[in-house]
Amino acid sequence: GQQLNQSPQSMFIQEGEDVSMNCTSSSIFNTWLWYKQEPGEGPVLLIALYKAGELTSNGRLTAQFGITRKDSFLNISASIPSDVGIYFCAGLIDGNKLVFGAGTILRVKS
Amino acid sequence: AAGVIQSPRHLIKEKRETATLKCYPIPRHDTVYWYQQGPGQDPQFLISFYEKMQSDKGSIPDRFSAQQFSDYHSELNMSSLELGDSALYFCASSFRRGGGPGELFFGEGSRLTVL
Numbered sequence: 772g773q774q775l776n777q778s779p780q781s782m783f784i785q786e787g788e789d790v791s792m793n794c795t796s797s798s799i800f801n802t803w804l805w806y807k808q809e810p811g812e813g814p815v816l817l818i819a820l821y822k823a824g825e826l827t828s829n830g831r832l833t834a835q836f837g838i839t840r841k842d843s844f845l846n847i848s849a850s851i852p853s854d855v856g857i858y859f860c861a862g863l864i865d866g867n868k869l870v871f872g873a874g875t876i877l878r879v880k881s
Numbered sequence: 882a883a884g885v886i887q888s889p890r891h892l893i894k895e896k897r898e899t900a901t902l903k904c905y906p907i908p909r910h911d912t913v914y915w916y917q918q919g920p921g922q923d924p925q926f927l928i929s930f931y932e933k934m935q936s937d938k939g940s941i942p943d944r945f946s947a948q949q950f951s952d953y954h955s956e957l958n959m960s961s962l963e964l965g966d967s968a969l970y971f972c973a974s975s976f977r978r979g980g981g982p983g984e985l986f987f988g989e990g991s992r993l994t995v996l
Contacts, residue, residue, distance in 0.1 A: 867936060
């Protein structure tokens with residue numbers, strides 16, 4: 772089945788640093804979504820990408836849909852303590868199935 | 882803006898009991914999804930409904946069933962509960978009709994603990 776490889780598994784960074792995480796897959800996805808999840812809460816949609824090569828920003832977050840449609844990255848600039856959480860990439864296929872990566876745990880040291 | 886509403890937020894059951902989780906999707910969303918998330922795991926797809934019909938099936942055990950009602954809310958019924966069913970259960974909704982964007986929006990989840 773479809774599988775997303777998300778890296779890094781975890782990051783412990785200094786407040787103010789930039790963060791980068793990415794997802795790759797052997798399958799082609801029509802849509803890439805990036806979610807953030809905090810403990811005991813549901814995933815919150817951060818950015819949605821629809822077209823190959825698309826670069827989209829949401830505040831300090833920037834994400835890109837890879838040209839091959841098999842990868843995506845998420846950058847967070849100037850990290851702050853409230854950025855702490857688990858970030859999941861997710862690929863949407865057939866307009867219906869959402870496949871998640873394993874998540875990147877982000878910790879920020881202030 | 883209205884979000885996906887799930888109830889109950891927390892549920893404690895004993896082995897072999899049954900449990901029912903409810904989900905109210907975002908208004909005008911036509912598709913509902915159920916996911917199960919174990920500790921330290923990513924959400925795993927269980928089942929989805931589009932316009933009240935089962936749309937897709939994932940790793941949902943035979944002991945579980947779900948349906949979507951005429952008002953688009955959905956219920957996940959879990960019977961003969963096992964310890965391994967303890968997890969966070971998320972409902973998500975999206976708008977797919979006419980090639981809608983399809984992004985899934987998640988509820989805050991229902992935490993099921995089986996003792």
